[in-house]
Every structure is written in C-alpha cells, then in structure tokens.
Amino acid sequence: MLCEAACGIAVDLEGGRVTQVRGDRDDPFSRGHVCPKAAAIPDVMADPDRIREPLRRSETGFASVSWKEALAEAAGRLAEIQRRHGRDAVAVYLGNPTAHGHEALLGAALFLRAIGTRARFSAQSVDQLPQSLAAFEMLGHALLLPVPDVDRTAFLLVLGANPLASNGSLMTAPGIAARLEALRARGGQVVVVDPRRTETARLADRHIPIRPGGDAALLLGLLNVVFAEGLARPGRVAAFTDGLDRLEAIARRFPPERVAPRAGIAADAIRDLAREFAGAPSAVCYGRVGVSTQEFGGLASWLIVALNLVTGNLDRPGGAMFTTPAADLVALQARLGSPGGFARYGTRVRGLPEFAGELPAAALAEEIDTPGEGRVRALVTFAGNPVLSTPNGGRLERALGQLDFMVSIDLYRNETTRHAHLILPVAFGLERAQYDLALYALSVRNAARFAPALVDPPPGVRRDWDVLTLLAIALRRRGGGSRRRSIGVALRVARALGPRRLLDFLLRLGPHHLSLAALARSPHGVDLGPLEPRLPGRLHTPDRRIRLVPERLEGDLARLEGALDGPPPAPGRLVLLGRRQLRSNNSWMHNSERLVKGRPAFTLLIHPDDAAARGLTSGGEAVVTSRVGTIRVPVDVSDEMMPGVASLPHGWGHARPGIALGVASAHAGASLNDLTDDERIDALCGTADFAVDVAVEPAR
Numbered sequence: 001m002l003c004e005a006a007c008g009i010a011v012d013l014e015g016g017r018v019t020q021v022r023g024d025r026d027d028p029f030s031r032g033h034v035c036p037k038a039a040a041i042p043d044v045m046a047d048p049d050r051i052r053e054p055l056r057r058s059e060t061g062f063a064s065v066s067w068k069e070a071l072a073e074a075a076g077r078l079a080e081i082q083r084r085h086g087r088d089a090v091a092v093y094l095g096n097p098t099a100h101g102h103e104a105l106l107g108a109a110l111f112l113r114a115i116g117t118r119a120r121f122s123a124q125s126v127d128q129l130p131q132s133l134a135a136f137e138m139l140g141h142a143l144l145l146p147v148p149d150v151d152r153t154a155f156l157l158v159l160g161a162n163p164l165a166s167n168g169s170l171m172t173a174p175g176i177a178a179r180l181e182a183l184r185a186r187g188g189q190v191v192v193v194d195p196r197r198t199e200t201a202r203l204a205d206r207h208i209p210i211r212p213g214g215d216a217a218l219l220l221g222l223l224n225v226v227f228a229e230g231l232a233r234p235g236r237v238a239a240f241t242d243g244l245d246r247l248e249a250i251a252r253r254f255p256p257e258r259v260a261p262r263a264g265i266a267a268d269a270i271r272d273l274a275r276e277f278a279g280a281p282s283a284v285c286y287g288r289v290g291v292s293t294q295e296f297g298g299l300a301s302w303l304i305v306a307l308n309l310v311t312g313n314l315d316r317p318g319g320a321m322f323t324t325p326a327a328d329l330v331a332l333q334a335r336l337g338s339p340g341g342f343a344r345y346g347t348r349v350r351g352l353p354e355f356a357g358e359l360p361a362a363a364l365a366e367e368i369d370t371p372g373e374g375r376v377r378a379l380v381t382f383a384g385n386p387v388l389s390t391p392n393g394g395r396l397e398r399a400l401g402q403l404d405f406m407v408s409i410d411l412y413r414n415e416t417t418r419h420a421h422l423i424l425p426v427a428f429g430l431e432r433a434q435y436d437l438a439l440y441a442l443s444v445r446n447a448a449r450f451a452p453a454l455v456d457p458p459p460g461v462r463r464d465w466d467v468l469t470l471l472a473i474a475l476r477r478r479g480g481g482s483r484r485r486s487i488g489v490a491l492r493v494a495r496a497l498g499p500r501r502l503l504d505f506l507l508r509l510g511p512h513h514l515s516l517a518a519l520a521r522s523p524h525g526v527d528l529g530p531l532e533p534r535l536p537g538r539l540h541t542p543d544r545r546i547r548l549v550p551e552r553l554e555g556d557l558a559r560l561e562g563a564l565d566g567p568p569p570a571p572g573r574l575v576l577l578g579r580r581q582l583r584s585n586n587s588w589m590h591n592s593e594r595l596v597k598g599r600p601a602f603t604l605l606i607h608p609d610d611a612a613a614r615g616l617t618s619g620g621e622a623v624v625t626s627r628v629g630t631i632r633v634p635v636d637v638s639d640e641m642m643p644g645v646a647s648l649p650h651g652w653g654h655a656r657p658g659i660a661l662g663v664a665s666a667h668a669g670a671s672l673n674d675l676t677d678d679e680r681i682d683a684l685c686g687t688a689d690f691a692v693d694v695a696v697e698p699a700r
Ligand SMILES: Nc1nc2c(c(=O)[nH]1)N[C@H]1C(S)=C(S)[C@@H](COP(=O)(O)OP(=O)(O)OC[C@H]3O[C@@H](n4cnc5c(=O)[nH]c(N)nc54)[C@H](O)[C@@H]3O)O[C@H]1N2
Pocket: 094, 095, 096, 097, 100, 104, 123, 126, 127, 128, 289, 382, 383, 384, 385, 386, 388, 389, 390, 409, 410, 411, 412, 414, 426, 427, 428, 464, 578, 579, 585, 586, 587, 588, 650, 651, 672, 673, 676, 690
C-alpha cells in the first residue's frame, strides 16, 4: 500500500471512516509488525490537502473541473501533440507507488502500451535498475531478482542497504529487525558495508566503512580471494552455469591489494571477509540502493550475484533464492512474449541506453529543454515526484515549465504536480483493493494476501486503474497513442473484466492455484512456505543456463580499472550521499503531522574531523554546493560518518512556491536532488549516481 514490507494491518472503522491502523497479529507473515508509516495511512486518506477533484491550472491558479472535461482535455491535448510531433513527443514518468498494488501496476502496464511512446521514464533508473539489469543479463529476466533468505542464512553481508530504516527493499520482509535479531540469536552473523554506521550497522556484528562507489572493487577483491584460496564451490548450479573459468580469470586480475584503495578497505580485511563468507555454512550478499545508484552500480549488482553463485549460495536455503509467487508476473510476461531488452535504442540528446523499454530519468530534463527534432513536449506523471527524486531536480523543474502540456495523476499538488495543466486525483489506502503483485515476487517467504476496499473513496476521486485505462481509451479515440488494434482489444477486455478478475485469473494460472475466493477465506493472508530452489527451471535465458559473465558487464570492467588507478578524492571536497529514515517515505508523506513532529529529520551528517576543518558544529547551518546547485542545511556532527563523506535524506524541499502541502511546508528542509547531478550516472546503464561531490561551508 505504501511500503515494500507489505505488513498486514488491522483497521478500526467508525461510521465509514478509518480511525486507526495497527499491526495485524494474525498475519502469518508480518505477525503484528508495522512501522510508524502504517499509522499515518488514515492521515493521508483524511488529509485536508489531498486533492479531491480534478484540478486545472490557469493564470490565476488551480480550479476544479469535472472528470468528463478533465479526461477529454487531457486525451485531446496529448493526442494532438502526438499527431503533430510524433508519439515520442509525449513522455511518461511512473513513480515508485506504481508498484504498491495490483490495480496501479496492471493499469500502468496497459497505459504504457496504449500511449505507445518510447519516451518512458520511471523511478527504476534512480533505484534498482542495475540490479534488474544484472538479473536480465545473467538469468534472462529483469524480475528474476534473487532474494536473501534472511530467515535461514548463517551469514548476511549487506552492501549499501539500511533495512532498519527502509524496512527492507527487493526483499519483502516485514519485521526485518526481528528477523535480523533471530539470525544473530541462532549464531549467524551480520556484516554491514556502508560509508555510514547506520541503524542496521549498529545491530550488526561488524560494520565496514567503504568509499562511495567502492563496492565493485571490493567484490572483485572478495572473488579474487575465493578463487585464489580454492574456496569456490558453486555446487549444483555449476551444471547449468556458463563462464566459471572466465570469472576466475577476471577475478585473478584483482588481488585485494589492487582494489583496497578504491574500496577504502584494507587488503587484510578483504581477505578475512572473503574467508568468512565462503566458509560459512550458508551466506548471502545483499545489496540495495547504495550499490544501485552509484558510479559502478551495474558492475556491483552483477558481482553480488556472482559472489553468491561461486560460493554455492545461489538458489539454496540460506543463500540468495527465488520466489514462487502466487500471481507470477515473470510467467505472464513470458506468455505475452515480451522478454525485455537493454540498449536497443537510446535517448535523443545523450544516447543513454533503454532498459526494459524505459529511458534513464537522468535524461528527462534534457529531453525536454534541449531544442530540436524529437523534443519531449508533453508529460504524463503517475505516482511520481521527479522534481524531488531525480538528479538535478532544479533543472527538471525549469524544464517542466517549458512543456506544452502536462498531466499528473496523484494525491497531492506537490513540487512536480504543481506544474501540470491538469491533476487527476486518485483513491488511496483503504479506499481500494490491495494485492502486492510486485512485492510477493520478492518476498523472503512465499505468501499472499488480498484485502478488499474497506471504505468508499471521496466522491470526486477515481481509482488509479480507472484513470489510467479511461485516459488510454480516450486518447486512442482522439487519434493519439499506439494505433495497434490488439491494444484496443486489450483495453476493452481489461475494462470489461476489471482488476479484480484479472488478478483472480493470474492467481488461478499461478503455481499455487489460488483464487480470490480462496484468499477471501484467509483475510490475514496465507503462508505459502519458505523459498525453494527454482533453478534451472525458472531461468529465462534462451538456453536456460546462467550467464555468469555477461559480455556487456565484462566490458564495463575497463572503466572500473581506470578508476582503480585513478586519483584519490580531491582534498577539501566531500562526497554527499542519501539516507532513508523510518518516519519518512521518499518525498510524499511529510504532510502527516505524526510523522514529521519531534526531532528534525532533515540534517547533514558529517564526521567530526570534516566539521572541525570547516568550523561547523551541531545545530549550526551549512551551505552545500555542487556543480548544479546550492542548499542550506542544519548540521549534525557525528562519527557514524566516515571521514570525507556526508549524508542527507532525499525527498525534502517543500518550500517551493505553488505547492499545497501545509504540514510539509512547515517542515520544508531542502532537496538533496537540487545538488545531485544529471551528468553523474553509471555510464553502463544511465542510472543516477547519487554520490555527489560537494563543497560544505558554514552558513553566514
Ligand atoms: N538523492 C537521492 N534521490 C533519490 C533516492 C535516493 O536514495 N537519493 N531514492 C530514489 C528512489 S529509490 C526512488 S524509488 C525515487 C522515488 O521517486 P518518485 O517515485 O518520483 O517519488 P516519490 O517520492 O515516491 O513520490 C510518489 C508520488 O506518488 C504519489 N502517490 C502516493 N501514492 C499514490 C497512489 O497510490 N497513486 C498515485 N497515483 N499517486 C500516489 C505521491 O503523492 C507522490 O507525488 O526517488 C529516488 N531519488
């Protein structure tokens, strides 16, 4: 509903209103666990700032319009621009909550096919794209992401993730803190590799600070030791894996001494870690945002899977495993014959590669503001706030002002949607049915739960599914979008069936032969057991074999080798990273008083030596400047940062004019992405590199 942990909730209703949300103790998967964000669901539903009627922007501000008018105008303008300038002149940006329920996910998939543009952008290129790319290149499908079997592993190596704050990501694991404590209680170990001593690092057995972007170097060093000391034991998977010798030859080039400076980790520590990992009864390396949105995200994501594989930990209990989801998107896509792809085409301005039919969000602003043939002239945003979430948000914001037309499908008038000509408001939370179609594909146990809508949405809003499908139909009716007949048929069938019956169909087709009726009998959800070995059957490579050394990833090693021998960080500069916080959800839950009250969340964490060198003290203010912008931030001096690295949460910056977020504006903060740089990407795949080089000075 709003988070990847997919906790079960118990809801108090009074006269058709939700009054309280608590953890559902009878949920077999989440066992009563929730975090503060769940309690804020009613705040969002009842938020006076929430948009409750379609809005049209004019010179004098926003005013309500009817749905009929709004849909006709949106479809008419988009169709006209596509007819005049080509279908790719209309861009789409899908935000993170697209993955928060089956209705939005299925609706968005249909909408994208119908609108027929190549100018598709989403939050994945500021998130997990490199991990999906590694899965696609090695295993044949972008959604075949290996999940750490936290409940059974003996050794969890965490790179660039902070599940105690994020509740776990690409690892649906409600109550992750209790799961990690259980891991340690049964004698297992947790090691966290992160430039910051995070909440998770504090719970762990060991914290190893790493230089930002140093993970691929570290992983090569670990693999080197594994091969050099004869610790490679891929086991069962070797029979259907290609490239073991080749990986060994690569790893031999990277002894710990060579990679140590770039990782910022001593060679001996790398050796020890490799021996412990390979020697553990079971072990799993798990990486998340910190290894994704960085200079070598693709390489690091690949090498994580490789390390798990060569140590015998891929597809075995306690290692990195694959789910058996009750409604299986991988199988559905295979049936629809859409295997996906990488770099089949590129962006107009910089030629950044397509992945799975999408272009990197780091290129969205320049695709709008660079004149010339093929320019993006209109934009549809769905459940996204790219002004606060994509690199160089300031440039994107200026670019949005140059669009001929923009429509946003969202709950709020925020930093992004305020630029729209039309905002189409949607149902939220318990106003709609819920099945975690995407998240059960990534969960640490197989599970399923369906929750029907509990209350009626406000009369002026519609469900995501309806807005997306109705807009798609109206667009085609006006001569816009893809002209393919099959899409018209698909839309009509989908409208006739509705998301509920489509989901039922997916469940019936699925490996557990469930149905909505069956799930209705278990309102707390059903446990479908621990993860089981799924390979080679689950592979989607043409020959059903694992490609341990995909060519394109191997080809990117030269770039890393250049950096290994490159100069150390410039003196006087700091590397600024992001961080997540339990009481915050990307950019969009700061209008809940209960989440933002108390200790200010928006602070710059900086090491005591770096603070002293600049005359900064806790409680003071700093001015932080990068190539693209400057912001002011409150300072929090803390030795949890490694020297040379600072940390600031993203998703803040609610002081922009024209937004309607009363509470958030009173806790505005500033946007980290006014500093991050659209020119800084993982050159392999165009994913944003959110480690930004900054100067920090005391504010005067
Ligand atoms: N510097 C830096 N930047 C980052 C990150 C980082 O770590 N550092 N993290 C990145 C990551 S991982 C992500 S996923 C992105 C997120 O980037 P986005 O997805 O662009 O932004 P969100 O902040 O998640 O905004 C979600 C939007 O959807 C709306 N919304 C919420 N629920 C619904 C719904 O059910 N339906 C509809 N239609 N709208 C809804 C909200 O009002 C809000 O406008 O940010 C990225 N940006």
